[in-house]
Amino acid sequence: MKWVILTLMLLLLVACSSDIPNNETVNETVVEEVPETPEEMYKTNGDFIPKVNSETAYPELNQTMKIRTAVQNYGVSVINNTMSYTLKMTRLEEIVYEKSESVNINLLATEELELHEFEYTFDRYGEFDIELIVDEKNTTHELKEDNNVEVFTVYVRAVVDEPDSDDDDDEDEPPETGLDNDDAKDEVSANGCYDSDGGKEYGTTGICYDDVSFENGRADFCAGDERLAEGFCEAKACNFEVKTCSGVCRDGKCV
Secondary structure, three states: HHHHHHHHHHHHHHHHHHHOOHHHHOOOOOOOOOOOOOOOOOEOOEEEEEEEEOOOOOOOOOOEEEEEEEEOOOOOEEEEEEEEEEEEEEEOOOEEEEEEEEEEEEEEEOOOEEEEEEEEEEEEEEEEEEEEEEEEOOOOOOOOOOEEEEEEEEEEOOOOOOOOHHHHHHHHOOOOOOOHHHHHHHHHHHHHHHEEEOOOOOOOOOEEOOOOOOOOOOOOOOOOOEEEEEEEEOOEEEEEEEOOOOOOOOEEEEE
16 A cells, blocks of 8 residues: 555656756746837927029020029027038929038028039020928928928020010011912912911911911910910811920910
């Protein structure tokens, strides 16, 4: 009987020892990754305001003028930080001038700092958009965050003499090319329609004749500073297409 009791006690001891975890597992050290803390943004009650200036917004063709850019602290406290900016000038979405850099800023309230000055020769007609973006990388938490972009537009347009009379009087003037008025009417009698510039010639002022609406002819005309109404013959009658000029529209043609 004693041997039976002793055997049961030994089996119980073996069973209990199997429940004890391995020492290596118990003492194993778990290393947790610590996420990187982002650099704290510089905060201020200052406020960046971009500025673009030139001597005129309406230069003549081939005129060279200076463009000045600056940033002003329009807030109520100092701004002391590094600031990035981008300057871009475009014409019909084509970039014609561009500059980007970072500068050290230490501006008291209302103070202004000049960023960049350059000269440009406006050798084409049209509109030039000058865009200045300050604090482009948003490294400064300002008083306002929605006023860091300035767009200044320069308009290069041809000088146009004021007409002495209404546009309708232009129909009596001879076209730049093609037949004169009487011969054009003879052409209409034979073919139903005649266009003095031969069709869609946007760089020439033509006159379209037909025997439906324009028996005395209708010259190509400008439908705005950059849009041309170009006459042409279609199905023995004058029709007009509105064309957006790459430059400006003057005297019934794109220039």
